[in-house]
Amino acid sequence: MGRYEDSKKWSGEKGKKFGHTGRVDPYQPEEGHEASLCTSCNALYQSKRWFVDEKLARALAGTDKVKEIICPTCRKIKDKYAEGILTLTGEFFKERKEEIVTLLKNEAARVGKRSVEDRIIQMTEEGKDKLVVETTTEKLAQRLGKAVYRAYKGELNIRWAEGNKFVRVNWSR
Numbered sequence: 130m131g132r133y134e135d136s137k138k139w140s141g142e143k144g145k146k147f148g149h150t151g152r153v154d155p156y157q158p159e160e161g162h163e164a165s166l167c168t169s170c171n172a173l174y175q176s177k178r179w180f181v182d183e184k185l186a187r188a189l190a191g192t193d194k195v196k197e198i199i200c201p202t203c204r205k206i207k208d209k210y211a212e213g214i215l216t217l218t219g220e221f222f223k224e225r226k227e228e229i230v231t232l233l234k235n236e237a238a239r240v241g242k243r244s245v246e247d248r249i250i251q252m253t254e255e256g257k258d259k260l261v262v263e264t265t266t267e268k269l270a271q272r273l274g275k276a277v278y279r280a281y282k283g284e285l286n287i288r289w290a291e292g293n294k295f296v297r298v299n300w301s302r
Contacts, residue, residue: 157201167198170245172186201246215274222258230252233277
């Protein structure tokens with residue numbers, strides 16, 4: 130068989146090839162929560178996905194057609210459950226802090242229009258030259274880091290955790 134052992138073969142089980150088994154998001158709705166409305170942000174859950182439709186949310190609110198719950202993203206924000214952390218540091222950041230924070234907020238708003246699940250939990254200043262941004266998804270932290278890198282260059286380091294459900298993104302200049 131050459132260099133590979135028989136134990137390295139793919140078993141055929143879903144997710145095992147790439148190490149995705151056992152990875153469950155504790156914030157996803159349980160079975161039977163189809164047609165749900167978030168009481169906090171008015172997001173709707175249908176066909177296993179969250180979306181925003183304000184007109185439909187107003188029409189369905191208070192009726193028995195939807196189950197009123199708090200969506201996973203609002204629960205993550207309330208619990209401060211971050212799946213991505215972006216850290217911005219350096220003298221350049223210190224000089225352009227307001228400009229970079231505006232860029233981050235605009236990028237998060239742009240992403241938020243397409244995906245209800247991608248939101249900033251909080252931005253915490255640690256000293257004059259460091260900002261820590263916690264996000265509800267790992268992809269948003271990565272996207273924000275790449276947006277700052279595209280705009281200002283510098284050094285960007287992205288480190289994924291085992292199982293890809295958490296990421297640390299560090300940018301400095």
